[in-house]
Amino acid sequence: MASVMVAAQCVVRAGDLEANLAMHIRFMQHAAEQGARLLVFPELSLTGYEPTLARGLAQGPDSGLFDPLRSMAREAEMTTVVGVPLRVPGLDTPQIAACVFKGDGSLGVYTKQHLHAQEEVFFYPGAGGELLCIDDRTVALSVCADFSRAEHPAQAAERGAQIYASSVLIGEGGYAHDSALLQGYAQRHGMAVLMVNHGGPTGGWAAVGRSAFWDEQGRCVAATAGTGNRLLVISRQADGWHGRDIVLAC
Template sequence: MTAFTVAAAQSISIAGDVRANIQRHLACMRAAAAEGVQLLVFPELSLTGYEPALAAALAIAPEDRVLAPLREMAQELRLTAVVGMPIRLAPEAGVFIAALVLGADGSLAVYTKQHLHDGEEAAFVPGQGGAALEFEGEQVALAVCADFSHASHPLAAAQAGATVYAAGVLISEGGYATDSALLRGYAAEHALLVLMANHGGPSGGWACAGRSAIWGTDGGLLAAVPGLGEALLIARRDGERWASEVVAL
């Protein structure tokens, strides 16, 4: 089995400043590529911050040129990046919370958050999910935050053949214990490698917890960022074994 390396980017977003956040994403991507990462997952709404009140004004079409620097960097580095952004699929359509998959081969795929958190319906509409990603013998299912609070979501991913469950999230200090227990449980129940990429600083009025984490297929914690701040959380598979490490940014 070929080696595979996946990482969570625990990043800090500047509220509403897409261009500044893109520059920070580019730096994270370069750092990840230097570590041999093939798939890099950012937190929920990483390019805007978790800012529901700004989402309608900031929403873009997935193919918008504003993403060109990220798409070009993904190709240059041969790295697939999953970034968080509010999108519209038509000019008058509602706003989705999206995870945009910027492929190492220049491709673009869209995952839209299926399950909204209480209150998000004021700014967003529910999405339809998206296809799993294929990497070196692994099938990676994506999730965005509240998606994983519904046990049916990781169950459907596992039943469809997923071996990795990668969630871009915003988890606060108050919700961390409950949410991390859910993710740990899914890893053990479905024999999934579970990766969680959280914000490394405050966003949208929430005191985010940081502590992005990776759990092994037995539910054991492989590694976690120790607190807030920006970092890469990397999981490497060589053969049948996973090893993890935290790299400060």
């Protein structure tokens, strides 16, 4: 049976937790229909990339807002990675987190380690997180600027990661450079790379979409055709990796 992972390229509403939560659930339903075992959303997907709003929108790990996401992930047995500003006891500013709702109902957290200079006013740097085990494959997470440091994917590969999944916000001006970096990491480390971008504007940035997946040789297996709400469905079959770009109406 093919192992399936999905990039959830989505268009978010600035600071609208209710609307974005409903959108996440719809994406999860569609991904489950595709047989996904891993679903990854972009950076700060639940709130939008809104640094000035992040402190007021931040959630603790036990937030009731997460209950529908946790229930859906458990019901579908689909590990789901959602971007959120995370409230941490003892810190004045939140961390940029990827909350991991696992198929067994448990919660994991990855926190962004490397911040852009302008982010340091609004966020506190994180400590990363554990590798995920999805079927028979190990997955390392990263959030946007993390992958700009070559040591980050290198350390992931040294820890045994077979897939490097990065939740990002990338615009037209940075896409060629950033996608080349990620492709190079796949080639250098023999580690497949999944990039999950926003599908529309957020935080004053015009995200370009074009989420992509590179195999262990750095070949681009599949990418979304552009912006908008899309699923990039990646499956591992006997003859290698395959991908499909599915446009969603939501």
